[in-house]
Amino acid sequence: MLLIGCPYCGPREENEFRYGGEGVPIPTDADDRAWARFLYYRDSPAGLFTERWVHTHGCRQWFTVVRDTLTHEISATGKLDEAAR
Amino acid sequence: MEPAFQNPAFLWRNPRPKPAYDVVIVGGGLHGLATAYYLAKNHAVQNVAVLERGWLGNGNAVRNTTIIRSNYLRDESMPLYELSLKLWETLAAELDYDVLFDQRGLLQLAHTRAEANDARRTVYANRLAGIDAEWLEPEEVKAFCPILNISPRVRYPVVGASLQRRGGIARHDLVMFALARAASARGVDLLQGCEVTGFRIENNRVQGVETSAGAIAAGKVGLASAGRTPLLARMAGFDLPIQSTPLQALVSDGLEPVLNSVVMSGLLHVYVSQAKNGGLVMGAARDNYVSYAQRGSFNILEWQIQAALELYPIMSRAHMLRTWAGIVDVSPDASPIIGRTPVENLFVNCGWGTGGFKATPVSGWVYAHTLAHGEPHELNAAFSLERFETGALIDEHGAAAVAH
Numbered sequence: 001m002l003l004i005g006c007p008y009c010g011p012r013e014e015n016e017f018r019y020g021g022e023g024v025p026i027p028t029d030a031d032d033r034a035w036a037r038f039l040y041y042r043d044s045p046a047g048l049f050t051e052r053w054v055h056t057h058g059c060r061q062w063f064t065v066v067r068d069t070l071t072h073e074i075s076a077t078g079k080l081d082e083a084a085r
Numbered sequence: 086m087e088p089a090f091q092n093p094a095f096l097w098r099n100p101r102p103k104p105a106y107d108v109v110i111v112g113g114g115l116h117g118l119a120t121a122y123y124l125a126k127n128h129a130v131q132n133v134a135v136l137e138r139g140w141l142g143n144g145n146a147v148r149n150t151t152i153i154r155s156n157y158l159r160d161e162s163m164p165l166y167e168l169s170l171k172l173w174e175t176l177a178a179e180l181d182y183d184v185l186f187d188q189r190g191l192l193q194l195a196h197t198r199a200e201a202n203d204a205r206r207t208v209y210a211n212r213l214a215g216i217d218a219e220w221l222e223p224e225e226v227k228a229f230c231p232i233l234n235i236s237p238r239v240r241y242p243v244v245g246a247s248l249q250r251r252g253g254i255a256r257h258d259l260v261m262f263a264l265a266r267a268a269s270a271r272g273v274d275l276l277q278g279c280e281v282t283g284f285r286i287e288n289n290r291v292q293g294v295e296t297s298a299g300a301i302a303a304g305k306v307g308l309a310s311a312g313r314t315p316l317l318a319r320m321a322g323f324d325l326p327i328q329s330t331p332l333q334a335l336v337s338d339g340l341e342p343v344l345n346s347v348v349m350s351g352l353l354h355v356y357v358s359q360a361k362n363g364g365l366v367m368g369a370a371r372d373n374y375v376s377y378a379q380r381g382s383f384n385i386l387e388w389q390i391q392a393a394l395e396l397y398p399i400m401s402r403a404h405m406l407r408t409w410a411g412i413v414d415v416s417p418d419a420s421p422i423i424g425r426t427p428v429e430n431l432f433v434n435c436g437w438g439t440g441g442f443k444a445t446p447v448s449g450w451v452y453a454h455t456l457a458h459g460e461p462h463e464l465n466a467a468f469s470l471e472r473f474e475t476g477a478l479i480d481e482h483g484a485a486a487v488a489h
Contacts, residue, residue, distance in 0.1 A: 001384045015384055019374045021328060036474040040326040040417040044315040046377045069375045 005077045008059045020052030020062065023080075046070055052080075096262050097141075097269035102276050105302035106134045108456050109294055110309050111281050111317060113137025114146045115257070116434060116441065117309035118264035118275075119449025120456065125271035127450070128457035133273045134303075136296060138280035138313075145311050146261045148411030149442040150334050150356060150368040152347055154191045154252035155216055157484040158207050161467040162420065163214040165447055168464065170251060172446030182263035184255045185361055191252025191347040192221070192230060194396075196241040200352060203483055204247045211249075219248045230346050232399045239395050241353055254347060254358050257442060264445075284321040290429040291321070307432045307456045312377065312412030314435040323427045325435065326417050326473050331372040331410040332439055333381040335389075337403040339363030344397075351483075353392035365403060367393060371413065371439065381410040413438050418478040419485040423452055423465040432456055433470065440485050 002014035022043040027034050043049070049069050054062045066076040108124060110117045113135045124130040153173055155166035177184050195201040204220065211218035223235040226246045235243045269275055276298065283295035284306070293302035308317050312329040340363045349356035354370035369389040372381040386408060394401055416422060416436030421444070423434045434452045437444055447464070454462035461469065472478055 001382045013384075014382065021375065032474045036326075037324075040473045041324055042326070042328055043324075044328045044375050045319075046316055049375060051375065067374075069377055072376065072378055 002072060002074065004053060004065065004074065006055045006058060006061070007063050007077055007079045008061050009055060012055070012058060016055060016057040017053045018056045020054060023050075023052045023064070048075070096266040097275050099277065100274045102134065102279065102296070102298050102301055103274065105293070106274070107132040107304045108307060109133075109301060109303035109305075110135045110307045111294070112308065112310035112313075113141050113275060113277065114144050114309065114311060115261060115264065115445040116311075116437070116448040116452070118261065118268055119445050120307060120309055120434070120452045121273040121449075122264055122268040122271065123449045123453035124457060125268065125273055128453055130453075130457050131272040134301065135268070135273060135275050136279045136281055136294070136301075137275070137277045138297075140277045141265055141275065142258060142261050145411040145413070145441065147258050148334065148409055149257055150358070150366050151254045151257045151360075151442055152191065152252070152349070152356065152358065152368075153186070153255060153443040154249050155443075156193070156207060156211050156218055156247065156249045156252070157481055158210055159479050159481060160214075161479045162481055162484070163211065163216060165451070165464050165468075166444065167214070167216050168450065169444050169447035172450065173255065176260075176446055177263070180263040180267045182259070182266060184259045184263055186253065186255040187361075188251050188253040189346050189358075190229065190248060190250045192226065192246045192248055192349065194226070194246045194348065194350045194352075195244050196350065196352045197244065201245050204245065207484065208247050217249055217251050219250070221246050221248050230344070230348055232343055232397050233348065234396055234398055241350075241392070241395065243396070252347060254360075256361070260445065281317060281320070284428075284431070286321065286428055286431075289427075291431040305430045305432065305456055305459070307434065307452060309434050309452070311414050311435065311437070311441065314414050314433065318426070318433070321426070321428055321431060325422065325433065325470070327414045327422070327436055328375055329377060329412050329414055330374060331376050331378065331381040332413045333369040333372070333385055333408060333410045335367050335369070335386060335408040336360070336406050337365040337367075337400075338406045340365065340403060343399060348396075350392065350396065353389075353396070355389045355392045355396070357393065357397070364406065365400065371415070372410075377412055379410050379412055413441075415439070417473065419481040420479040421448070421468055422470050423448070424455060424461050424469040426470065430459070438485065
């Protein structure tokens with residue numbers, strides 16, 4: 001079980017959260033390829049990954065987590081408007 | 086037939102890499118081995134290498150829960166998985182090597198009215214497609230699997246189940262031995278400890294691969310790398326709609342025979358069969374985040390055990406022997422991606438996610454065709470990468486979900 005530092009509530013157990021993966025901006029004017037990329041393509045890197053989680057059973061806020069996908073170590077969390085997306 | 090447990094060291098050659106092959110397959114798992122075997126057997130393409138970064142049998146080939154069935158929902162999926170089941174039915178004889186394939190019957194439990202309706206819909210679709218399927222009421226479920234608790238006074242009561250009598254299990258390490266032996270005997274080079282570190286691509290056409298054992302030229306390259314496929318695709322300069330996550334399983338110590346079928350619960354994320362050595366093999370839910378760590382969280386197992394004990398009270402005194410995880414390649418519609426990529430002569434077979442073991446024979450069958458002809462087999466034409474742009478998805482979340 002991961003211990004995730006919610007930037008609003010503090011450290012909480014992983015099962016209070018849901019995973020969002022890579023944050024992808026909504027395209028305003030998209031052809032089929034760009035729309036497919038927005039709907040279905042999410043990065044799946046090995047190593048440091050900036051990803052989104054939501055505190056479903058808490059403040060219900062989305063936020064950013066920097067996590068190593070090889071070790072599961074979380075090195076940073078932040079609010080969406082203050083962290084690099 | 087040779088003894089089932091012949092020492093694997095004698096089963097295949099361990100050659101040095103040749104400078105060039107007609108086809109290089111990246112990944113020495115079951116799908117890669119089956120692809121190489123059918124390339125040699127069905128298409129007379131024998132100048133083939135299978136590149137495995139670790140050793141044969143270190144990855145998902147031996148981390149799955151060995152369940153085999155063909156009761157999927159969609160018109161594109163049913164013939165694919167049904168051919169796989171048919172190939173399983175003759176695989177041991179064809180490979181002249183026992184894989185302990187056992188069609189003991191497979192139950193998929195429904196716990197809610199909605200699940201029961203969905204399950205019956207699948208049963209009817211399967212029957213129309215010529216796939217054996219039955220719907221069982223709770224008492225019939227109990228008769229088929231006596232250790233199951235069908236009391237209505239539990240959190241998730243059993244309101245019925247679909248049954249595929251031709252479903253079952255096989256011994257996954259024996260499948261790996263059998264395919265590796267057969268492929269090697271037909272001239273395929275199985276190169277262990279050979280990790281792909283890059284692709285040689287000229288004018289958007291793949292020319293070969295860079296590996297930890299040096300450069301290898303290739304007429305065609307086929308990825309068969311499950312969870313590592315997104316990393317290889319990026320190496321080759323394109324992206325895939327695949328996220329790699331851990332999927333856990335566990336096994337108990339050896340027990341007297343108590344369970345003579347495979348029982349799955351998609352809602353509770355627990356699926357159980359008893360292996361020939363008496364161990365209860367239980368699959369769990371995915372850890373729902375990107376990971377390449379080949380381990381999952383304990384809370385997933387805890388949830389799985391809670392559900393198992395409610396369904397099978399007899400298991401309360403079983404001891405957990407081992408747990409493990411494999412990294413599964415999850416696609417957005419829970420269906421595989423088999424076909425061309427944006428790079429010419431570079432092909433992909435991935436996205437089998439949580440349910441690849443059952444598909445081993447057909448995955449090799451259609452991928453070998455795709456690699457030999459440069460065009461998909463009719464059975465995998467719909468499973469293209471383009472479907473995510475055309476919108477022609479093959480939604481198998483109901484049939485695949487995590488349970489498989």
